[in-house]
Amino acid sequence: MSITAQLRDSVRLPGGGALVNGFAFESRGDGSGRALLRNGHELEVHDLRELFAGERAPTAVFPLPWPRWEHGVHSVSPDGTFAVFSGQRAVRAMGKGGETLWEYRHGCWGPELGHPHTGDEQEVCRGLEHGSCRISDDGRLVWAHVVAEPEPGGWEERWVVLDARNGRELARLPLESAAAGSHHLSHPDGVHMGLSIGMGQDGVLLHWARRDGGELTGWDVNEGLDRILADVHAGHPGFLTVDHYGADLQLHALDGTVIAEQEPESADDEDEDETYWDYACGFVDADTVIASTVDSDEEPEDARHWLLDAHTLRIRGVVAYPTGPVDSYVRPLGDGTWLTYDDKSETLNRWTRSAPGTS
Template sequence: MSITAQLRDSVRLPGGRALVNGFALESRRDDPYRALLRNGHELEVYDLRELFAGERAPEAVFPLPWPRWDQGVHSVSPDGTFAVFSGQRSVRATGTDGKTLWEYRHNCWGPELGHPHTGDEQEVCRGSEHGSCRISDDGRLVWAHVVAEPEPGDWQERWVVLDARDGRELAWLPLDSAAAGSNHLSHPDGVHMGLCIGMGQDGILLHWARWDGEKLTSWDLNEDLDRILTDVHPGHPGFLTVEHYGADLRLHALDGTVVAEREPPEPAEGEDEDEAYWDYGCGFVDADTVIASTADSDRYPERARHWLLDAHTLRIRGVVTYPTGPVDGDVRPLGDGTWLTYDDKSETLNRWAQAAPGTR
């Protein structure tokens, strides 16, 4: 079955690709439209609704504390007054004036154990490994994935919980990981935080945790080691994952129980059976609908197809057709009934919704 999409908004946005297949879209339970885009030595914060309405100026701009460090996943407070940056050797909170509010030092993400530093805080060590951080939806906590050295020459990755006011460490968990990178996803219940750690060919680690003010409780879902945390939605108590190599999509309860599972649809005409797999771009269009893409959108963007699925059973409803012609690459849902795509040729960010029946 074919399902027609309707174009809701469109804006030219250089660098907007990171909103669709990166971590520049920092959606929260009350605001799925916040974009964090790096522009030179600055992090620009946009409200996508205002951007689509023609307001081109960012809501806030934060100078990058380490302009030459281009890794890490950063976060901005719900009220937009401060940002927290995941650096190579520290987590740092700054105001819009660039002044440091606090800093939490940790060991270097550089891959060589015990390698020296020159003392220049702008030094970037070899390697692209990085952590991530996330400010909680109430603005009170900072969750961060960092590196520690419990003993000389030892290496341990940790998940730390910091007080957002002063960077004071409240709790931490040891992680059995060797990360290439990571990202956080806050649950819309305002309590739970998810952490997805990519380890390259060694797989994926997935953790959930909560901090009640006194105790840090966590659990992992790593029997498989290969599930990527993709999305959550206020209409669902759990979360959505995709298998590392695209073998299936799964809807989980928060404790990890699999509620529904779906293998990829049959390959398109001219594609091999081995090319039938889910891509990383998937999530909740709304409480009842999931959108997911097939084919490798990075290597073969022209083969990408977008599918709408039932959000409770993952039954495939149909493939999306676009009135403008085929849409290449990834898709990023906003949870409010719409989703984003990006056109690299025109550097245009587009927002779509399912067209009403009978609409062409």
């Protein structure tokens, strides 16, 4: 079945591809979304609603504390007054004026244990490994995935919770991981935080945690799993994951119990090539999931986006775009719309389903 898409908004946004193929999109519990885009030595913040309404200027601009450090997943406070950066050897909070508000030092993500540093804070050590951070939706806490050296020559990855006012460590959880990278996902309930840790060919680890008072309670859902944490939605009790190699999508309860599962389908009955899901997928709204099989299609004109039932993951149909095939990843916004990006024109497009009876 074919489901026709309707173009809602379109805006030229250089670098906007990181919104659909990366971690530049930051959603909030109130349903809003922001773009956190690196531009030279600065991090530009765009409110998506304002951007599509015609406001081209960023709502906030933060200088990068380590301009030569190109990794890590950063976060901006709900009111846009400060940003927290995940660096190679520290987590740092900065104001819009460029002032350092606080810094939480940690071990070096560089893969060589015990390697020396010159003392220059702008030094970037060998390796692509990195952590991530996320400011809570109430702006009070900072969750960060860091590495520590509990003893000389030792190595331990940790999940820490910091006071957003001063960077003081409030709680920590040791992690049994060897990360290539990670990202956080804030649950819209304002209580739970998810952490997805990619370890390259060694797979993916997935953790959830909550902080009740001064206590941090965490649990992993890694038993027999190798799954990427994809999305959550305020109107849905579970969370969505995709298999590390795209074999299936799964819907889980918060404790990790699998509620539904769906393998990919080919839009062409005669296509004998293996089809697999991309990692980019999520909730269009509380009842609908969108997922893509762009990477498994060798030709751009064969790229496919699919709409699924958010409760059963049953495939409803393939998306038909009025402009022709769209070979972009997708970023659902949870409000009934989703984003794609055209690399050639540097255009960010926002789509929705056409009303019944229209074409």
